[in-house]
Amino acid sequence: MRISGRGACAPRYFGSRTQTFSDTKSTAMKTCVIALFTLITVSALNAQSLAAPDTLIAEYFETDPTPLMALIPSGDDQIWVNYDADGVSSLCLEGPAPAPSGWLWDADLGSLDPQQSDNNAFTSCSYLTDPDVRNSNWLITKPVSIPDTSYHLYWRSLSFYGPGFLDGYKVLVSKTSNDPAMNVFTDTLFVAAEMIQNSVPPGSLNVEDYVFSPGYIHANGFTDADYFFVDNSQGPPFLHGKFEPHEVSLAAYAGQTIYIAFLHDSQDDFILQIDDILVSKSEMSPATTLENVLYFNVLPNPVRDNVYFSWKTLTAENGQLVVQDQAGKIVARQSFSSRQEGLIFFETSQWAQGVYICTLETTTGRATTKLIKF
């Protein structure tokens, strides 16, 4: 359950990185950190059966996981690791507490006022005291054994700033040790681009005015308005990132035990957040699937706090995803345009327990599936 009364906590301050000519750090944005709790690593929804569990890792960062994480990887830790390999102090945090230079727990910063957010996420800063140092913050899962080819990794991420000072990161896999110093994270599942050259003059909102490292640019190159907004609250406008879902198949690791790392390796940018890390079975849905829809998945299912929907159609389609309770009342809806593959995330913690009907509607096809909320 969520803790309320965030306003009662001691405030922390994020210094904001403004995109002005002088690149001065201006207005402080207040956010607040609640006290700490335990790592939520839900596993084994059906551990008592002989079948492999559908969900192997589910980390929503709703309580502070850092007390239960190792700070230095030993090579074969059975717990998560929060490893600050660069060790350089960061400038994103101001205030009474020393600024952690590794990953830290904070409110969802993907809104104008994070104090209004009821979500929390794992947070990392690449705006370091030495701009010549590349940040190297590793978030590494506990070892996870992948039973078969139907398992996928899901997560969400945001870069606070865009397109200027866009934060990038990598999702990597090791099949042996969890110690990055052993050069074992050799498989790359996903690369998010970072800004490597500012616009001239700085502060442009046009993605084409920047140079980025190779990789995916947040919000599909800032074309998908679901995952950013124009923020005028801190002086010059910038494109403020909101959490965007991502998915990759883990089929290549069927039958193997792996460590998955989220490496925040941006240089001289600002804040990256990661949330809702899920390793779960994602089979072709036995849903009612018609015409153009190739698959329509919901997971985890049953669901408690958060759910991902993923689908694929034969051709790019406009459409919407609608979730209704058994009385027909719509509890969630999101539309999309010109997509052949989609991934949508909903927070479900406020939904009543029960069965929900989820419908993917496109101009040429429609699919439905059931979701159980517990």
Ligand SMILES: [Ca+2]
């Ligand atoms: Ca969260």
Ligand SMILES: [Ca+2]
């Ligand atoms: Ca660091």
Ligand SMILES: [Ca+2]
């Ligand atoms: Ca950079």
